[in-house]
Amino acid sequence: MWVGTSDPVPPPPQSGLAITTTQAERHYWRGGILSTYTGRGWQPASMDLRQDVAPGELGTAFIGRRALDQTFELPGGSLGMLFAANEPLQAAGASLYAAQPDGSLLAMGSSTRYQVISWVPEVAADALRTASPRLIPADVLSAYTQLPDELPQRVRDLAARITADAATPYDQVLAVQSYLRLSYVYDLEAAPPPAGQDAVDNFLFETRAGFCSHFASAMAVLLRAQGVPARVAVGYLNGEYDYDRGAYRVPASAAHAWVEVYFAGYGWIEFEPTPAFPSPDYGAPAAPAGVQPVQPRGERAALNPGRLLAALGILIGLAVLTLVVIGLARFWGDATRKASPAARLYWRLRHMLAWGGLSAAVT
Numbered sequence: 001m002w003v004g005t006s007d008p009v010p011p012p013p014q015s016g017l018a019i020t021t022t023q024a025e026r027h028y029w030r031g032g033i034l035s036t037y038t039g040r041g042w043q044p045a046s047m048d049l050r051q052d053v054a055p056g057e058l059g060t061a062f063i064g065r066r067a068l069d070q071t072f073e074l075p076g077g078s079l080g081m082l083f084a085a086n087e088p089l090q091a092a093g094a095s096l097y098a099a100q101p102d103g104s105l106l107a108m109g110s111s112t113r114y115q116v117i118s119w120v121p122e123v124a125a126d127a128l129r130t131a132s133p134r135l136i137p138a139d140v141l142s143a144y145t146q147l148p149d150e151l152p153q154r155v156r157d158l159a160a161r162i163t164a165d166a167a168t169p170y171d172q173v174l175a176v177q178s179y180l181r182l183s184y185v186y187d188l189e190a191a192p193p194p195a196g197q198d199a200v201d202n203f204l205f206e207t208r209a210g211f212c213s214h215f216a217s218a219m220a221v222l223l224r225a226q227g228v229p230a231r232v233a234v235g236y237l238n239g240e241y242d243y244d245r246g247a248y249r250v251p252a253s254a255a256h257a258w259v260e261v262y263f264a265g266y267g268w269i270e271f272e273p274t275p276a277f278p279s280p281d282y283g284a285p286a287a288p289a290g291v292q293p294v295q296p297r298g299e300r301a302a303l304n305p306g307r308l309l310a311a312l313g314i315l316i317g318l319a320v321l322t323l324v325v326i327g328l329a330r331f332w333g334d335a336t337r338k339a340s341p342a343a344r345l346y347w348r349l350r351h352m353l354a355w356g357g358l359s360a361a362v363t
Contacts (some may be wrong), residue, residue, distance in 0.1 A: 001250040002073040010241050029083040031235040039148045039198045062267035064123030074112045085118040125282045128263050129170040135264035144229035152201045159225035169228050173261050176222045180273040185209040212274045216257040219273040229262040
């Protein structure tokens, strides 16, 4: 996948060092949002599929943001899940569907190039710290503080201990993020939880090691236990800038999961609990040039939405098997060829989610 943006071109490499982008120019390319925690994994928000979304219908403009133009080029045959930075406002170039109410984008058709304008965060920590939780919309609070009744009490107790000295929701978020980054091990070989055990509980108290989905799920659950609206986002890291092409190359190995937290007036703000990757530092000075970046991990492979969801794992411990991905794509290509375009999109999405241990309520 290639992503061109309206950001300034990052500084070229110097003295043989790979140069990362500054914090203001580092983005997550979000493809999906997970809203309901079941104890074994996550379910995405209910979807109201609407075709031919008009400009300006994709999101809400918040304060503390700036516009970011993006042009995405996807490998042939990979459409189904579209990607965009944070809060997409306008999109063009593909037959678009909006997955409301979370703003995720789906597409169908043969086009592999599209443009998106997003509002991305450009907000200082002090502003987030003063955001009033009393002004959070009731529907956001209800949907994104949800937890299963069976959540082990020790998870709730841990959340209370971690945030005991936090004066504001923003400080609670930083406390949980820091706790996870310092106390747990990043391990791509982490085993799935035993049958019947809560996935986050198993990660926090038993294995104490995992990959991005484990860390993101744990942070979202711990924050929800304290009444802070949080959700897991899945997609891709920023990628590496190609100076010849003038765009970011985003390989499949950059697949990632992170956390978004809602602040009244500012919307959904990204946080990074996984210790292998740099965390946002809102309001802090940009990183100096010449800093060695954290590179994407894992093998490089062709982009595939099904592979993305499986690669992230969503805490259900499935292995990423290339042969399974190829066989899955072939099977669904044959089974859905005679269906209507909308039906093909619907069943393709449902199957991708089911393969990743998820379920989708589509209305």
